[in-house]
Amino acid sequence: xxxxxxxxxxxxxxxxxxxxxxxxxxxxxxxxxxxxxxxxxxxxxxxxxxxxxxxxxxxxxxxxxxxxxxxxxxxxxxxxxxxxxxxxxxxxxxxxxxxxxxxxxxxxxxxxxxxxxxxxxxxxxxxxxxxxxxxxxxxxxxxxxxxxxxxxxxxxxxxxxxxxxxxxxxxxxxxxxxxxxxxxxxxxxxxxxxxxxxxxxxxxxxxxxxxxxxxxxxxxxxxxxxxxxxxxxxxxxxx
Numbered sequence: 001x002x003x004x005x006x007x008x009x010x011x012x013x014x015x016x017x018x019x020x021x022x023x024x025x026x027x028x029x030x031x032x033x034x035x036x037x038x039x040x041x042x043x044x045x046x047x048x049x050x051x052x053x054x055x056x057x058x059x060x061x062x063x064x065x066x067x068x069x070x071x072x073x074x075x076x077x078x079x080x081x082x083x084x085x086x087x088x089x090x091x092x093x094x095x096x097x098x099x100x101x102x103x104x105x106x107x108x109x110x111x112x113x114x115x116x117x118x119x120x121x122x123x124x125x126x127x128x129x130x131x132x133x134x135x136x137x138x139x140x141x142x143x144x145x146x147x148x149x150x151x152x153x154x155x156x157x158x159x160x161x162x163x164x165x166x167x168x169x170x171x172x173x174x175x176x177x178x179x180x181x182x183x184x185x186x187x188x189x190x191x192x193x194x195x196x197x198x199x200x201x202x203x204x205x206x207x208x209x210x211x212x213x214x215x216x217x218x219x220x221x222x223x224x225x226x227x228x229x230x231x232x233x234x235x236x237x238x239x
């Protein structure tokens with residue numbers, strides 16, 4: 001049985017992590033979130049420690065190390081801009097990481113995390129859930145079975161809507177979320193890479209606080225993509 005910590009226990013995606021930890025026969029030792037709306041923990045790990053200050057969480061981890069009760073994993077569900085420092089904290093303590101995407105907002109942080117892994121002997125694991133979806137696996141097999149020189153033309157459009165709260169939360173600030181492309185599109189980009197291979201070309205045609213579009217060229221696909229959280233872009237049958 002592995003011992004987990006969870007950072008961002010009050011977030012949207014945290015319940016999935018709590019359920020996964022429980023369903024795999026592991027335990028949550030401690031959770032942290034600056035917000036205290038974390039009653040969902042009672043359905044899974046009511047005995048877990050909980051802190052609203054990172055300094056208190058950090059002290060708990062230090063105390064456990066002194067007792068020889070090291071954590072095995074830190075699951076990170078915090079806002080995007082906090083992923084890098086939270087991962088570095090875990091790695092410095094020799095604790096493996098499971099982190100939501102995007103891992104980081106700046107590619108230089110990936111190089112630094114790699115150095116942390118080497119120095120402290122712990123590993124970062126990203127969430128790549130679309131790679132496990134049956135439809136995605138079927139499409140990947142279909143592409144792999146096509147003639148070697150075949151390059152596919154793909155249109156990827158994802159339209160949803162978010163209320164006024166969205167732009168006032170951390171998700172509405174590029175320096176905190178990375179914008180729509182990073183916050184909404186990141187799983188789609190991974191899916192495309194998983195199916196069609198390495199990126200050859202990457203162009204962005206349009207970008208504002210609610211919409212972004214561009215062109216991606218992979219080894220086996222030419223992709224025109226459009227992502228939007230603007231309700232004005234929804235088709236009439238979705239309104």
